[in-house]
Amino acid sequence: MREQLQQIKAQYRDMLQQQRCRESESSSSSSSSSSSASSVSSSSSSIALEKERAAWGRxxxxxxxxxxxxxxxxxxxxxxxxxxxxxxxxxxxxxxxxGCADENENENAAHAAAASDAV
Structure with missing residues (x-):
């Protein structure tokens, strides 16, 4: 269980990092695309830009x-x-x-520690 938790945390961090990278790429891409789109009056260029933005959104x-x-x-x-x-x-x-004997308490404590380690 503990290993699964660590894997989920790692996936979560990776997803957040990827999302942040994509957002920063998207903002820099859209600003450079906007300036190039204003200099190029081609309608195909703006259609491609819209498709790219839609893909980023999805x-x-x-x-x-x-x-x-x-x-x-x-x-x-x-x-x-x-x-x-x-x-x-x-x-x-x-x-x-x-009132278990000390041996039983030690055994239970060891069992609990082993079970929590397995989690």
């Missing part, structure tokens, strides 16, 4: 959707980790309250 929307999806997955993983940790804490308290 790509940006898709990336934003992916970022939202990754944020949701991240939140779900974090919630699951908190639930597992809380359950392990309850199990440890219950074992201690039942």
């Amino acid at each position: 790509e940006r929307s898709a990336m934003q959707q992916k970022v939202r999806q990754l944020q949701e997955q991240l939140a779900e993983c974090e919630d699951e980790m908190q639930r597992i940790q809380a359950r392990h804490q309850r199990e440890l308290r219950a074992a201690r309250a039942n």
Whole structure:
């Protein structure tokens, strides 16, 4: 679970970085395209520019959707980790309250640590 969480966080950071790069490329591309479009009076040039802007818009929307999806997955993983940790804490308290021998407590603590490491 912990590895999955790290992968989702890495994907999320990558998506944000890609989105920022594309936005900066888009703004510099549109400004240079605007100046060249004003100097060239060809209608095909402005049609190509509009198609490019539409493609950027679709790509940006898709990336934003992916970022939202990754944020949701991240939140779900974090919630699951908190639930597992809380359950392990309850199990440890219950074992201690039942007066388990020190050996059992050590075994439960080791089990809880191993389970949280697996997450």
